[in-house]
Amino acid sequence: MSDLTGFITDELWLHGADLVGVGSLAELPADVRAGLPIGIAIAVKFPKEVIRGIPDLPTRAYYDHYLHLDEKLDMLASLGAECLRSFGHRAIPLTRAYVAAHATPEGSLLPHKTVATRARLGWIGKSALLVTTPFGSMVRLTSILTDAPLRTAKPISESRCGDCQICRDACPAKAIVGNPWAACTAREELVDVAACQETAQERSNRAFGIPTSICGKCIEICPYTSRYLDKH
Ligand code: B12
Ligand code: SF4
Ligand code: SF4
Numbered sequence: 001m002s003d004l005t006g007f008i009t010d011e012l013w014l015h016g017a018d019l020v021g022v023g024s025l026a027e028l029p030a031d032v033r034a035g036l037p038i039g040i041a042i043a044v045k046f047p048k049e050v051i052r053g054i055p056d057l058p059t060r061a062y063y064d065h066y067l068h069l070d071e072k073l074d075m076l077a078s079l080g081a082e083c084l085r086s087f088g089h090r091a092i093p094l095t096r097a098y099v100a101a102h103a104t105p106e107g108s109l110l111p112h113k114t115v116a117t118r119a120r121l122g123w124i125g126k127s128a129l130l131v132t133t134p135f136g137s138m139v140r141l142t143s144i145l146t147d148a149p150l151r152t153a154k155p156i157s158e159s160r161c162g163d164c165q166i167c168r169d170a171c172p173a174k175a176i177v178g179n180p181w182a183a184c185t186a187r188e189e190l191v192d193v194a195a196c197q198e199t200a201q202e203r204s205n206r207a208f209g210i211p212t213s214i215c216g217k218c219i220e221i222c223p224y225t226s227r228y229l230d231k232h
Helices: 004-014 048-052 060-086 096-101 112-118 166-170 193-208 223-230
Strands: 019-024 038-045 091-093 139-146
Touching: 004 019, 004 038, 004 060, 019 112, 038 060, 038 112, 048 060, 048 223, 060 091, 060 096, 060 139, 060 193, 112 139
Parallel strands: none
Antiparallel strands: 019 038, 038 139, 091 139
16 A cells, blocks of 8 residues: 555545544653554544534533444544554554543543644644634544554644633633643643533533533634634
């Protein structure tokens, strides 16, 4: 295969990925990346009408799509990994099952957002979410680890939020601190996850009777998301 990077990217797009990027993970500790040097970041976007529907409270449609997109992401990561293995390379799809089996007290061993910034899909906003130029933060993510000799992108290592504080001011939990992100910024400097989780559970329970930790206000309110929502 003369251009495996193009081939695998096309395969993922063909099967429904909205953004695909390849990044070098070599600078990260070997144990978090299973000794594999390359990460493929995959994003799928929410339908516009789902995000337009959550300015006040999360909706059942947002919850249902959240689950549906996670299934789609597991399928894409598994398919991409299988494809790389068929060329004789090692590849691990970071499906929800894999992430859960390798969970740490912090969350996941290798957050999808880390792979995504290394693969140039976007930067981490003051919201602590990945913000992409085409779709703002209305994307869900997965990743593949591999040793395939793929072309890697230049990582994004700085925030592009500028002076904006819209997500901080809109968060119903007051969980967003308002600090700009850089690659060494600890999560606690960006968001109070306990406050987010507690408020999100209360809001989803109030909105559709399920105390799950979804809210999404910081997705919907971001001007980069609005720019995509306003596009015809
Ligand atoms: C546990 C978890 C939660 C917990 C904790 C929140 C959190 N921020 O970790 C709770 C339940 C509170 C939560 C809430 C939400 N979550 Co959540 N969550 C996760 C999960 C399963 C693990 C996150 C994790 O490992 N955290 C560990 C910490 C250390 O990492 P992190 O904060 O995620 O990311 C940091 C690193 O990536 C670092 N980083 C980035 N680039 C680089 C580069 C280098 C070199 C280094 C060293 C570090 C680095 O910067 C990030 C910010 O500090 C991920 C899925 C996954 N497997 O990644 C989804 C995930 C982060 N969640 C997601 C979403 C959408 C949400 C909610 C909007 C859901 C909602 N309520 O509606 C909120 C948003 C809260 C917020 N503002 O951050 C999406 C984010 C999509 C996006 N566009 O960014 C993810 C990726 C799920 C997915 N499959 O798409 N979540
Ligand atoms: S998901 Fe809701 S509660 Fe959590 S940080 Fe975003 S806006 Fe705040
Ligand atoms: S709302 Fe503003 S500060 Fe928050 S992530 Fe989006 S651009 Fe950055």
